[in-house]
Amino acid sequence: MTTNEEGIRIRTFRASDAEAAAALLRIVYPAEVITGSMLLHVRATGSPTARARRWVALRGGDLVGWARAGLVTWTSIRGIGSVELAVHPDLRRRGIGGRLCAVAEAHLLALHPVRLVVDVAKGDGDALEFARRRGYRQTRASRVWTLDPRTVDLSELPVREAAAAAGGFRLAPLRELGDRLPALHRLYAAATLDQPWDVPLDNVPFRRWKRQVVDGPLLDPDGSFVVLHGEEPVSLAWLLVDRERGRAENEMTGTLPAYRHRGLARLAKLATIRWAASAGITSIGSGNDATNTDMLALNEHLDYRPLPGYLELSRPVGARPRRRQARIRSPAGS
Known part of the structure; x- marks a missing residue:
């Protein structure tokens, strides 16, 4: 766990954080349905090969930031690392997102990915500039x-x-x-x-x-x-x-x-x-x-x-991606 001069603590996500994390994510992603039970289900059922980890940012007893990092497993392309970040709108531009992103990226880089991907809200110039400074460039856009x-x-x-x-x-x-x-x-x-x-x-x-x-x-x-x-x-x-x-x-x-x-x-x-x-x-x-x-x-x-939609950004970090055998078929005989 790390704490800065403003008293913002970064630590690993716990099951007891689920409801507070869901409440924050509903603010940041208003079109999505997010509950504490869903966050725990996603954590419990994720593929071990994703090597996913989660963190939260706390100010006093309030959860004000959230991050997840893991390898994308629903593709045959190996080595794609995904970073997800959320910071309460009232507490942006205080370095919380940067600290969470640094922790998330460090976890992924230890897994030797070939590319990192992250989403940034359209119109969030600060977040976009922050991502660009870290080497991310836009690859796609989504509408909400x-x-x-x-x-x-x-x-x-x-x-x-x-x-x-x-x-x-x-x-x-x-x-x-x-x-x-x-x-x-x-x-x-x-x-x-x-x-x-x-x-x-x-x-x-x-x-x-x-x-x-x-x-x-x-x-x-x-x-x-x-x-x-x-x-x-x-x-x-x-x-x-x-x-x-x-x-x-x-x-x-x-x-x-x-x-x-x-x-x-x-x-x-x-x-x-x-x-x-x-x-x-x-x-x-x-x-x-x-x-x-x-x-x-x-x-x-x-x-x-x-x-407001999202911009999808990508950052190359390693060798060319390798492809694993795709698996989209149902069990044999079905």
């Missing part, structure tokens, strides 16, 4: 949205459901599909691979996916929907839900390549909005890469309201 489901005109949903049924498609909540996890994994892996990023997200082993995603405390089996063609899952829109606070977040939306451009993702997403409105949810957050034109158009069509 929020929607009040109670305000959405859902009159098109019954029409879309009827048209889909005529083509052999139907909607089903995730709760009804617990016996089809291998097929859902294939769909989820395809949707993940389609996400634009600096490296392919092509390493999504079934067991880790089930443990981290499906068994997560916030994935709502009633508010998450799947479109099936016959009995095959072909499109999905899943929600993370904090029922206590009436908030939700789009966990994943996507469609198998052979079934795209038929309005199936829109159908599934409309079903999540209908459910959310009936369940008393007042906000659904979403984030998309700025080049993901199909998802951006869908959010705009559904009247999601834009929030």
Whole structure:
């Protein structure tokens, strides 16, 4: 543990910090659904190969900063280190972010990565300049949205459901599909691979996916929907839900390549909005890469309201990255 002249202490994250850390992260990332149970679940189910560690910054008894550092494991490219930082808005420009970043980077550099990545909020000139001084350069940008489901005109949903049924498609909540996890994994892996990023997200082993995603405390089996063609899952829109606070977040939306451009993702997403409105949810957050034109158009069509997004920055630190064998298939025989 280290303490500076202002009494700001940096120490390793503890389980008892989870609720306070979640409260801070909800302020810094307003479109995301974050709870203490979720933070602990992510820590408990993370891959050991990520070598992830977490730290907090404390002022007196208040948690005012948070950091996580680990290797990205959902890609076949080895040696990509991810840094996540959050500092309370009222306490920025006091060196807290710099101290947390130094600790996080030191942990990653000891693992001999080839590249470090970090996100910075658009419009946060101080954070961007800080990152640039440390050698980071922008590689991508993401857009962030929020929607009040109670305000959405859902009159098109019954029409879309009827048209889909005529083509052999139907909607089903995730709760009804617990016996089809291998097929859902294939769909989820395809949707993940389609996400634009600096490296392919092509390493999504079934067991880790089930443990981290499906068994997560916030994935709502009633508010998450799947479109099936016959009995095959072909499109999905899943929600993370904090029922206590009436908030939700789009966990994943996507469609198998052979079934795209038929309005199936829109159908599934409309079903999540209908459910959310009936369940008393007042906000659904979403984030998309700025080049993901199909998802951006869908959010705009559904009247999601834009929030300040993020710049994704990268810093090379070592040799060229090596590729591991990609693992996106479900268990054999499934």
